[in-house]
Amino acid sequence: MDGFGIRIEGLSKRYGEGDTAVDALKDVNMTVAPGEVVGLIGPSGSGKSTLLKCLGAVIEPTTGKMTLGDEVIYDNGWKIPDLRALRRDRIGFVFQAPYLIPFLDVIDNVALLPMLAGRPNGESRKRALELLEALDVGHRAKAQPSQLSGGEQQRVAIARALANQPPVILADEPTAPLDSERALSVVRILNQMAQQFNTAIIVVTHDEKIIPTFKRIYHIRDGKTFEEKGQALS
Amino acid sequence: MISLAGRDILHSWSKFVLTGIGLGLLIGVTLTMAGVYRGMVDDAKALLNNSGADLWVVQQDTQGPYAESSSIHDDVYRSMLSLSGVARAANVTYLTMQVRLDNTDVRAMVVGFEPGQPGEPGYLIAGRHITRNHYEAVADVKTGFQLGDSIRIRRHDYRVVGLTKRMVSSGGDPMVFIPLKDAQEAQFLKDNDAILNERARTTANPTLNRPGVPGLLEAIQASQNANRNVNAVLVQVSPGSHPETVANEVRRWKHLQAFTRLQMEEILVSKLIATSAKQIAMFLVILAVVSAAIVAFIIYTMTLGKIREIAVLKLIGTRNRTIAGMILQQALGLGLIGFLVGKVSATVWAPFFPKYVLLEPGDAARGFVVVMVICALASTLAIRAALHVDPATAIGG
Numbered sequence: 001m002d003g004f005g006i007r008i009e010g011l012s013k014r015y016g017e018g019d020t021a022v023d024a025l026k027d028v029n030m031t032v033a034p035g036e037v038v039g040l041i042g043p044s045g046s047g048k049s050t051l052l053k054c055l056g057a058v059i060e061p062t063t064g065k066m067t068l069g070d071e072v073i074y075d076n077g078w079k080i081p082d083l084r085a086l087r088r089d090r091i092g093f094v095f096q097a098p099y100l101i102p103f104l105d106v107i108d109n110v111a112l113l114p115m116l117a118g119r120p121n122g123e124s125r126k127r128a129l130e131l132l133e134a135l136d137v138g139h140r141a142k143a144q145p146s147q148l149s150g151g152e153q154q155r156v157a158i159a160r161a162l163a164n165q166p167p168v169i170l171a172d173e174p175t176a177p178l179d180s181e182r183a184l185s186v187v188r189i190l191n192q193m194a195q196q197f198n199t200a201i202i203v204v205t206h207d208e209k210i211i212p213t214f215k216r217i218y219h220i221r222d223g224k225t226f227e228e229k230g231q232a233l234s
Numbered sequence: 235m236i237s238l239a240g241r242d243i244l245h246s247w248s249k250f251v252l253t254g255i256g257l258g259l260l261i262g263v264t265l266t267m268a269g270v271y272r273g274m275v276d277d278a279k280a281l282l283n284n285s286g287a288d289l290w291v292v293q294q295d296t297q298g299p300y301a302e303s304s305s306i307h308d309d310v311y312r313s314m315l316s317l318s319g320v321a322r323a324a325n326v327t328y329l330t331m332q333v334r335l336d337n338t339d340v341r342a343m344v345v346g347f348e349p350g351q352p353g354e355p356g357y358l359i360a361g362r363h364i365t366r367n368h369y370e371a372v373a374d375v376k377t378g379f380q381l382g383d384s385i386r387i388r389r390h391d392y393r394v395v396g397l398t399k400r401m402v403s404s405g406g407d408p409m410v411f412i413p414l415k416d417a418q419e420a421q422f423l424k425d426n427d428a429i430l431n432e433r434a435r436t437t438a439n440p441t442l443n444r445p446g447v448p449g450l451l452e453a454i455q456a457s458q459n460a461n462r463n464v465n466a467v468l469v470q471v472s473p474g475s476h477p478e479t480v481a482n483e484v485r486r487w488k489h490l491q492a493f494t495r496l497q498m499e500e501i502l503v504s505k506l507i508a509t510s511a512k513q514i515a516m517f518l519v520i521l522a523v524v525s526a527a528i529v530a531f532i533i534y535t536m537t538l539g540k541i542r543e544i545a546v547l548k549l550i551g552t553r554n555r556t557i558a559g560m561i562l563q564q565a566l567g568l569g570l571i572g573f574l575v576g577k578v579s580a581t582v583w584a585p586f587f588p589k590y591v592l593l594e595p596g597d598a599a600r601g602f603v604v605v606m607v608i609c610a611l612a613s614t615l616a617i618r619a620a621l622h623v624d625p626a627t628a629i630g631g
Contacts, residue, residue, distance in 0.1 A: 093629075
């Protein structure tokens with residue numbers, strides 16, 4: 001991918017109006033290169049989730065500019081008419097809990113995204129199986145989500161996020177329910193996937209176990225971001 | 235694209251099947267109610283068909299003999315036979331009463347008829363027709379009587395010599411056919427105490443028991459005890475004659491009322507069973523509303539149980555119409571299971587109903603469409619809830 005993975009300039013988000021207005025984000029700037037994994041950390045109420053929702057095109061920022069790859073998607077207003085298609089094709093999501101669709105087996109949970117994008121079922125399932133194998137859960141392709149361990153479920157969720165080869169993945173506390181060993185394994189996988197698929201990954205976390213693994217960390221406090229160089233662990 | 239609804243149904247099939255069975259039993263009751271109405275209409279038509287008549291001649295200003303009581307003299311049939319276009323005419327009586335077999339009573343419509351004339355039971359499934367002038371009977375199988383049974387009608391015992399089928403009154407009571415004279419006696423003859431009382435009253439009446447007029451009292455008493463009335467005359471018109479023309483002749487010259495088959499069908503269906511039909515229609519409406527409420531509640535509850543999954547689906551770019559389609563298909567799936575269970579249930583239990591239940595394929599087809607429409611409408615509540623789910627709820631915080 002050319003250009004940035006994702007770049008945010010002067011992004012702000014205000015909830016409410018007048019005396020009751022709350023500035024959740026104030027002049028946020030952030031850049032994540034393709035193949036890079038950055039951490040976004042901050043205390044509760046600092047604006048992490050608001051930032052993630054803005055990046056995920058789920059809520060509309062108040063002002064600012066967002067660029068995905070070399071395309072401006074927001075500049076004081078959405079520049080993309082179909083946000084649903086934007087989320088489906090160009091942004092991957094990994095949640096705190098895996099939130100796999102319980103009535104679909106593992107392979108279809110992953111294949112669902114390409115299918116939603118209009119790709120043939122066979123091609124979608126082939127792509128899903130490749131990703132599952134890359135994440136070492138290919139042997140559970142036909143299992144139901146409820147039959148997987150927590151770590152396996154999270155790896156399937158990562159595979160689903162990668163299914164449409166998005167330039168950016170937003171991970172919302174993906175290691176929260178996992179023990180240290182599995183949490184570090186997930187981060188390792190995210191790093192590996194970022195490099196393998198040239199994807200920019202933003203990991204929102206306050207999991208102390210994984211914070212040292214990021215090369216770059218953005219702190220967010222009172223709606224403002226501060227960059228810090230980390231000590232990435234291999 | 236995979237069928238999300240199909241997968242969800244397969245994933246939680248036991249919940250769907252159990253809910254479908256519950257809904258199906260309700261649909262079965264609805265189909266049965268419609269079948270009860272159809273059965274009533276069919277009974278009415280069977281009653282007319284089995285009589286073999288083209289015209290019913292009854293008392294003037296009445297809608298007899300089925301919807302209202304009618305009483306005419308039993309020699310009226312002779313004047314009918316003299317009319318142009320009449321091929322056959324015969325007296326009949328109809329009286330719904332309790333017929334006793336041993337210690338049990340069976341409610342039946344007792345029909346008095348003349349053997350070989352209109353009004354005779356068309357075909358028998360066992361035994362023979364009545365050949366004696368008195369004390370033989372042909373009964374519908376729904377009475378539960380067997381060949382050779384001795385049944386009591388008023389003061390006399392009758393031997394069941396034949397059995398027939400689908401011979402019921404418009405009210406669904408099975409018919410018992412007996413000779414006309416016996417039926418007249420059963421319908422019009424007074425009991426012994428009443429006869430004695432009547433004789434004493436007549437004898438004590440100086441107007442009716444005049445001195446010096448021999449034979450007057452006896453003649454009056456004989457007249458009082460005679461049974462010369464019937465309920466109707468059944469008329470068959472000659473080939474080429476039009477029943478309405480003959481009916482007009484009867485109305486104009488004979489001071490009697492005459493109904494054609496079409497008019498009699500109208501009386502039976504539109505008047506006699508109209509109240510029952512409205513009652514059933516009310517039940518059908520209530521059952522439809524209850525079914526809709528149940529489907530709406532179930533689908534709504536199932537959708538609320540998937541709010542997080544729906545939020546995730548919306549966040550990852552699933553179209554609203556895909557989600558709405560999933561819920562709609564589930565509602566229709568539930569309706570399909572319910573309809574199949576309902577149809578099978580209604581077919582299984584219909585023969586056990588005391589009255590005839592006629593399950594018509596057309597009603598089943600209409601019922602299926604109505605169930606599907608109700609399910610589709612009922613799913614709108616759940617679809618509305620699903621479309622209001624904010625995809626942002628999938629992201630914590």
